[in-house]
Amino acid sequence: MTLQDREIIYRIQTLKAKWGPELMILGHHYQRHGIIQIADKIGDSFGLAKAAAESPHVKHIVFCGVRFMAESAAILCRDDQRVLHPEPEAGCPMADMAPMDSVQFAWDNLNARSDLGGRCLIPVTYMNSHAPLKGFTGANGGLVCTSSNAEKALEWAFSKGEIAFFFPDQHLGRNTGKAMGLTPEEMPVWYPSKPNGGLESLEGVKMILWNGNCPVHMKFKVRDIHFVKKNFPGSFVAVHPECEQDVVDAADAVGSTEFLAKYVRSLPEGSRVFVGTEVNMVERLRIENPKIKVELLFRSLCPTMYMVDLQKVERTLINLETEDPVPMPSEIKDPARLALERMLALQN
Template sequence: MSIAEDNLVRIREQVQGHLDRTTQARLAPAAEQQLIDQIKTRLKKENAVIVAHYYTSPEVQALAESSGGCVSDSLEMARFGRDHSAETLVVAGVRFMGETAKILTPDKRVLMPTLEATCSLDLGCPADEFVEFCDAHPDREVVVYANTSAAVKARADWVVTSSIALDVVEHLSDQGKKIIWAPDRHLGSYVQRETGADMLMWDGACIVHEEFKARGILDLKQVHPDAAVLVHPESPASVIDLADHVGSTTQIIKAAQSLPNKTLIVATDHGIFYQLQKSAPDKQFIIAPTAGQGATCRSCANCPWMAMNELESLARVFDRDDNEVIVDAELGVAAMKPLNRMLAFAQELRKGVVGRA
């Protein structure tokens, strides 16, 4: 069993314990609307805005949109929070997203519905072990995925999201640089195959994307032969190999709009379906299987930590004293450097100055 597989077993046990303690029934429509109105009132009073990820629930995404906030991938969440005039950012996502917001806007208050909302990639890459790993290979440029702690980012030369990873790594490879990549081994392997870069991998994986099965997708293709397959690159190579399009959450949404196929099989967190169905209402979206065989294939493609961002917890976000994101000032300064490097590179990409050939 690899380090990542051993970590994933332990992390799944922790997650299940939390779910067993906190599972709640869905709110009645009237109660849900009352909470939404309450949250919007507090957002105005506190000069706050919600920054939500695509993997949160449809209710949370709709609230963020209707209250002037942002629903996006982690790169755009970082930009939006940095550039918005609000004094307080309410980050509906997982902890590394809240830390990233705080690093980029240290003078703002950053709150989360719960600081328990984390990520298996973050948990599987402890800062002390990662620093030791990097120190053993001083000749390599350190590139870390955004799904990492502030301390891991502080050790990095670059921070990347899935939407910009290929461009950054190709840019570095063209300069003849060898790379340490962390923490997701599947995304790293995909980037390595696409760019040909010399990459040394940390052994980590996402508990959601790790579970997608190539066999299940092939079974679905038997039923829907004209369907296109859209895959997030945190998925195993056998799943990526079946894809008609591989990309970040934002790139998957754009592909769903542009591809001619009327049916699309999607291998990423089910939370993205809210935006997919809004952006391409004439198309049918099917979640890729994570378990079962043939007609019994099913999917549990929902991040349990993203599910902690509930309307009830958002309604209490300003009244708690244990949910403010705090990042040590010195650590924040160190982590800001690779984050700003990514954002500046993204700006150059939009100008067409750098990027993949």
């Protein structure tokens, strides 16, 4: 960390002290080290949004992450809370792969098909999606899921309708479907650029996967795991379920960011583990677990997460009362919240 970073951290701590319990800074696991140092809570996007909404004294929520995360906090927050995003331009390439006009076109196309045969489509949307898609999901009887509860969400969807429509990460959908016993034929991909999404028949289909992916997790390849297993016998490999199916199949463990952190902590002292997720999180796991050899499976940085920096957080804190909060109109917030509440009900 540079001297300039340390000076900004000092100034941020002074600003934080001024606001006391009315301010909460949230830092996603994939944020850089300096941001994690000034965050009040560190975690995954849903856990952070929920924690802020449930904190009775918090009025100003500063979300250090990408836009869909700040939007999720704005969906869940109370009316007396405002959510600020230090870099509104920091989006998520995967969320961008499911724009609402393409989703609506696919939905209308599928519902008009004769081979749907009266079966009901249920939308299931990963947390890593734009707020309007979450709203669409809630308005059409579906729910949101995280990488921890995707299987529970799909079980719920299958109990409500015959075909789940999973947005936007095809890999999380496919990995979860496979773990539930679905075959590749039962979970084809909808390609927005192809006529009829490229789906010739819906016969035997149980889940339709949207053609989205996380470019950060697509960088991990099965050859990286073969290399590690050959050259570091006895080592472990743990990856995120946004990785491709062959990567997930070859790994020793797969799970959400929270799972990966717990998995590394649970390993015997002296173990060597290669972790396949965003580089900032892996490097922090290395610092937090000095008795474990934590290695990068491959160096993969999320460039939009990296757009949030200490200078932007300081500017947001200086302008805390005047900076525009993340916009969340009620026509999106209400159905999106419904989709999130359906997910929350699964956990109770």
